[in-house]
Amino acid sequence: MKTETKGSRSTEMEIEEKVRPRWIEVNLDAVGRNTRRVKEMIGDGVKLLAVVKGDAYGLGMVPVAHTVISQGADLLGVTNPDEGVILRNKGIDAPIFIFRPLLPGEEELVVNYQLISSISSLQQAERLSDKARIYGVKVPVHLKVETGLGRTGFLPSSIKEHADRLFSLPGLEWEGIYTHFASAAGDPQFTRQQFRLFQSVVEGLKKRGIQFPLCHVCNSAAALLYPEMRLDLVRIGTLLYGENPPGVKDDLGLESTWSFWSRVIHLQKLEKGMMVGYGRTHRVSRDTTMAVIPVGYRDGFGVDVTPRPAGLIDLTKVVAKIVLGYLGFPVGKYYVEINGTPAPVLGRVGMELTCIDVGKIPGIEVGTPVRLMARRTVIRESIPKSYCQQEKAGSSDTQPV
Numbered sequence: 001m002k003t004e005t006k007g008s009r010s011t012e013m014e015i016e017e018k019v020r021p022r023w024i025e026v027n028l029d030a031v032g033r034n035t036r037r038v039k040e041m042i043g044d045g046v047k048l049l050a051v052v053k054g055d056a057y058g059l060g061m062v063p064v065a066h067t068v069i070s071q072g073a074d075l076l077g078v079t080n081p082d083e084g085v086i087l088r089n090k091g092i093d094a095p096i097f098i099f100r101p102l103l104p105g106e107e108e109l110v111v112n113y114q115l116i117s118s119i120s121s122l123q124q125a126e127r128l129s130d131k132a133r134i135y136g137v138k139v140p141v142h143l144k145v146e147t148g149l150g151r152t153g154f155l156p157s158s159i160k161e162h163a164d165r166l167f168s169l170p171g172l173e174w175e176g177i178y179t180h181f182a183s184a185a186g187d188p189q190f191t192r193q194q195f196r197l198f199q200s201v202v203e204g205l206k207k208r209g210i211q212f213p214l215c216h217v218c219n220s221a222a223a224l225l226y227p228e229m230r231l232d233l234v235r236i237g238t239l240l241y242g243e244n245p246p247g248v249k250d251d252l253g254l255e256s257t258w259s260f261w262s263r264v265i266h267l268q269k270l271e272k273g274m275m276v277g278y279g280r281t282h283r284v285s286r287d288t289t290m291a292v293i294p295v296g297y298r299d300g301f302g303v304d305v306t307p308r309p310a311g312l313i314d315l316t317k318v319v320a321k322i323v324l325g326y327l328g329f330p331v332g333k334y335y336v337e338i339n340g341t342p343a344p345v346l347g348r349v350g351m352e353l354t355c356i357d358v359g360k361i362p363g364i365e366v367g368t369p370v371r372l373m374a375r376r377t378v379i380r381e382s383i384p385k386s387y388c389q390q391e392k393a394g395s396s397d398t399q400p401v
């Protein structure tokens with residue numbers, strides 16, 4: 001274990017190590033094996049860009065980055081340049097790709113830390129080229145094409161308009177061109193349409209004598225579903241972390257890579273008729289025992305990321321779920337797992353404390369571990385992670401932090 005010696009942070013860590021009230025277990029070996037499985041799927045001719053944005057989808061960016069690189073990922077993908085700086089400072093020398101457009105002033109980081117930028121506007125390209133010239137270098141960039149996600153990138157029409165200027169900027173080296181799908185898992189027709197539009201842009205530029213070594217469009221879902229779209233490179237996050245895009249099946253044998261844990265801190269007798277929690281939303285229907293765990297919505301537990309319903313059918317489903325839940329049916333209800341047995345959350349999840357019914361589970365004491373289900377990417381980043389890695393000793397950064 002790595003322990004700092006000075007400052008309040010070290011005290012915090014000592015406390016955490018002695019009695020961990022909540023923690024995330026991360027299996028880096030599983031991340032590594034998933035990486036190799038994805039590499040086998042795409043074959044030798046296609047590069048793997050491992051997406052480690054969002055703190056590696058909640059698993060810890062730096063340890064995961066070391067692992068995927070050691071298992072053959074060719075590039076790393078992050079959203080922000082400062083994430084790239086952190087990776088460089090931790091000794092990672094693999095190519096690092098920045099997904100989002102740069103803020104004016106961030107060009108310096110990109111040049112100094114040798115990051116690869118996505119270019120979504122002429123102004124951004126000009127600023128970066130200017131900065132590169134000051135340093136006497138050429139920086140690698142990828143042209144982002146907006147084909148239907150409706151977020152960032154050049155519209156195909158504006159590429160034509162700006163091509164002469166863009167491709168003659170002296171500080172840029174056009175290493176790639178790419179687009180991002182809006183609904184790769186759910187809408188094959190629209191995905192193919194985006195792909196055709198992208199291909200037509202690439203073809204059009206080729207006719208003008210402009211070619212890119214790396215053309216890429218696929219995220220996890222598209223790489224699985226459409227082998228013909230893998231082109232030169234695929235950008236993979238979800239699969240590395242052992243999950244499938246919603247509704248997509250694979251036969252890769254991906255392994256689960258993480259689990260989220262807390263402990264029982266209190267056991268409480270409840271009598272039939274009592275109410276539990278804020279808002280008095282839960283009435284106890286029989287005498288039972290309740291356990292309290294020190295986890296709440298502030299930790300990302302019990303937090304739903306509910307997108308706006310995509311249509312009338314979707315809306316009906318959302319409403320039905322709320323109504324059924326109100327009537328007492330077990331839909332949309334949170335469960336935890338104790339000794340492998342599911343136990344329901346009682347009442348509302350609090351900011352930092354949650355109540356669970358353990359009346360039917362024997363052998364529970366204060367201190368008993370509780371496994372939590374939560375959306376990985378919204379779990380509070382400061383919750384300590386415990387890394388398991390046996391296959392290959394990485395750098396010291398893969399030790400528990």
Ligand SMILES: *Cc1c(COP(=O)(O)O)cnc(C)c1O
Pocket residue numbers: 051053099180218219220221235236237238239245
């Ligand atoms: C997040 C992201 C990906 C990875 O998506 P997954 O579905 O998790 O594989 C790929 N490309 C871009 C541009 C992204 O932002």
